[in-house]
Each structure stands twice: as C-alpha cells, then as structure tokens.
Amino acid sequence: MLxxxxxxxxxxxxxxxxxxxxxxxxxxxxxxxxxxxxxxxISKKTKDKVNAVARSSGYRTNKFAANLxxxxxxxxxxxxxxxxxxFMSTVISGIEQVxxxxxxxxxxxxxxxxxxxxxxxxxxxxxxxxxALMVSLANETENYGHLTAFIDRKIPLLFFDRVFDIPNCxxxxxxxxxxxxxxxxxxxxxxxxxxxHITGGLRRNVYSQRFEGYKRALKTHGILFxxxxxxxxxxELDVVPDVMARIRSSIPQIxxxxxxxxxxxxxxxxxxxxxxxxxxxxxxxIGFNNDPVSEVVSPNLSTIDYPGHQMGILAGxxxxxxxxxxxxxxxxxxxxxxxxxxxxESTQIMD
Numbered sequence: 028m029l030x031x032x033x034x035x036x037x038x039x040x041x042x043x044x045x046x047x048x049x050x051x052x053x054x055x056x057x058x059x060x061x062x063x064x065x066x067x068x069i070s071k072k073t074k075d076k077v078n079a080v081a082r083s084s085g086y087r088t089n090k091f092a093a094n095l096x097x098x099x100x101x102x103x104x105x106x107x108x109x110x111x112x113x114f115m116s117t118v119i120s121g122i123e124q125v126x127x128x129x130x131x132x133x134x135x136x137x138x139x140x141x142x143x144x145x146x147x148x149x150x151x152x153x154x155x156x157x158x159a160l161m162v163s164l165a166n167e168t169e170n171y172g173h174l175t176a177f178i179d180r181k182i183p184l185l186f187f188d189r190v191f192d193i194p195n196c197x198x199x200x201x202x203x204x205x206x207x208x209x210x211x212x213x214x215x216x217x218x219x220x221x222x223x224h225i226t227g228g229l230r231r232n233v234y235s236q237r238f239e240g241y242k243r244a245l246k247t248h249g250i251l252f253x254x255x256x257x258x259x260x261x262x263e264l265d266v267v268p269d270v271m272a273r274i275r276s277s278i279p280q281i282x283x284x285x286x287x288x289x290x291x292x293x294x295x296x297x298x299x300x301x302x303x304x305x306x307x308x309x310x311x312x313i314g315f316n317n318d319p320v321s322e323v324v325s326p327n328l329s330t331i332d333y334p335g336h337q338m339g340i341l342a343g344x345x346x347x348x349x350x351x352x353x354x355x356x357x358x359x360x361x362x363x364x365x366x367x368x369x370x371x372e373s374t375q376i377m378d
Contacts, residue, residue, distance in 0.1 A: 103157060
C-alpha cells in the first residue's frame with residue numbers, strides 16, 4: 028500500500044493546471060474551474076469526474092489561496108514524528124513565532140513514527156497548496172519518494188533534526204556525533220568503564236551519529252565497545268523494565284548510562300533508585316535534549332542541551348527569506364547549531 032501511495036504521489040512533479048485537466052477531460056477550462064469550486068451551475072456527475080481526474084493528476088487544489096493565479100496559500104506545512112515531544116513543541120513554537128509575524132500560518136501534522144502516515148501527511152499538505160514544507164523524519168521512513176513532488180516543483184523543502192541528505196534541500200541540526208562523544212566522555216571522566224547506551228532506531232541520523240560519538244569516545248579512552256551495551260529501542264517509557272533487566276544481568280556491573288532522550292533517562296533514574304541503586308554513586312546517568320523534566324527529577328539529570336526553539340526560529344527565518352526572495356535555500360546546504368553539555372547531579376556529586 029505504501030509503495031502505491033508513493034508511486035502515485037511521486038508522479039505529481041509536473042505543475043498540473045486547469046488547462047491540462049480541461050484538455051484531458053475535453054471540456055472548457057471554465058467548466059473545470061467551476062467544478063473544482065463546486066459551482067451550482069455544474070452537474071454533480073461532471074464535478075465528480077473533474078475532481079477524480081484532478082486528484083489522479085496531482086492538481087494542487089488550494090482553498091486557502093490568497094492569489095489563485097500564483098497558487099500562493101500563505102501556509103507552511105510541518106511534519107514531525109510526535110507532537111507530544113517537548114523538543115518538537117519548542118521547534119514548532121520557534122517556527123510559528125517567525126512565520127506568523129510574516130503573515131503565514133502553519134499546518135502541522137505528525138507521523139507518529141510511521142512511514143505510511145508520513146507519506147499521507149505529505150500528500151495532504153501538497154494538495155492543500157502549502158508554499159513550503161519542513162520535515163523531521165519518522166523512525167520508519169527509508170526513502171524520500173513521497174517528497175519528490177515538492178523537490179521537482181521547487182516548493183521549498185527543509186529538513187530539521189531527523190534529516191535526509193538531498194541536494195538542494197537544506198538541513199538544520201546539531202553535530203550529534205560530537206554531542207554523543209561529549210556525553211560519553213563525561214561519563215568516562217567520572218570513572219565509568221561499562222557504559223550502557225540506550226538509543227532510538229539507528230536508521231535515523233540523530234541516533235546513528237550519537238552512537239558513533241559514543242563508540243569514538245570509548246575508543247579514545249581505551250575502552251572496548253561491547254554490542255551487549257547497545258540497546259536499540261523506540262525510546263518510549265515502556266522500554267525501561269527491559270533496560271533495568273539488562274542492568275541487573277550485566278557482568279561486570281553497568282556503571283554508566285547514556286540515554287538518547289531525557290524522558291527515558293529520567294524514568295531510568297526513578298527505577299534505579301527503586302531497585303536500590305545509588306545515582307550517581309553506583310550508576311551515573313546522562314540524557315539528551317535538556318527537557319524541563321531533567322531538572323525536576325532527583326538527582327537532576329545531566330544532559331545535552333539541544334536548542335529546539337532556536338532551531339525553529341532559524342528554520343522559519345530561512346523559509347521566509349526564501350519565499351520573500353532574499354535567500355536561496357538551495358545554496359544553504361547544512362546549517363549546524365551549537366549544543367551544550369549540561370552537567371548536573373546524576374553524573375557528578377555537586378558541592
């Protein structure tokens with residue numbers, strides 16, 4: 028099913044006009060226009076036929092357009108893995124802050140980590156006539172076939188956080204490999220030698236790069252990487268019991284825990300304490316993102332600060348500058364934001 032959706036959507040690269048539809052249907056352009064706009068002078072049978080051909084041809088209906096001749100909607104599409112993520116909500120807040128000031132609105136959708144839902148979201152946003160699209164990829168997504176219509180039609184496409192490396196499509200992210208290295212090295216500097224790494228799906232750049240940083244830090248400090256210390260999960264809270272089982276069964280004892288997001292790291296701290304472990308005495312724990320929850324848990328969680336709001340502002344500014352003609356996004360390539368290691372009580376006894 029997913030393959031068929033992508034195939035249908037990928038065929039929309041040509042900008043289909045009402046004149047193309049009229050030629051195919053052998054009716055006048057006026058009839059096509061009136062049918063698409065549900066004009067009462069057109070029969071239901073004709074409307075249904077015109078709309079069916081319009082959908083199959085990839086015609087971009089644009090109910091939101093302020094300028095129908097240019098098919099400009101003053102809307103920006105955003106696809107994120109999960110709206111419930113604090114990081115993603117801060118990114119969206121930053122984007123919205125910028126685009127609303129410029130008179131644009133956001134249409135926000137979530138893939139829920141499903142490739143199929145991401146494809147459908149992209150098609151819906153395409154059909155809605157968005158002027159640009161920003162995407163953070165679902166964990167399941169393996170290719171960008173569903174985005175080629177945007178690329179071929181030169182509708183601005185920007186990736187953030189979870190990205191594809193596609194020519195002429197800029198990306199916004201941090202240096203996840205360096206961040207992973209710094210998080211792991213900090214644990215090593217605090218005396219850890221058997222560090223468990225809890226990560227999301229390694230097909231996504233953010234997690235694979237953090238993992239590479241983790242391995243590089245081990246190698247730099249003369250510690251052999253053990254595949255038993257890699258736990259690839261969905262980074263939902265239901266993975267914590269399995270993490271605890273891994274910790275209990277490990278020989279030698281796990282003395283460091285590097286978790287690729289803060290929410291799972293915080294719940295690991297809670298379960299470690301319930302099981303009688305001392306944090307940071309027995310096990311030191313570091314997370315990722317600097318979510319507010321990292322400062323609520325006791326002990327406070329060491330983490331990597333990922334500037335989501337700043338990323339959103341920069342993404343919004345980049346898209347707006349392109350649409351206003353003051354920046355060519357195709358020349359922007361990769362934009363890397365600064366991250367920061369935040370040291371708190373979960374990895375170091377604080378004075």
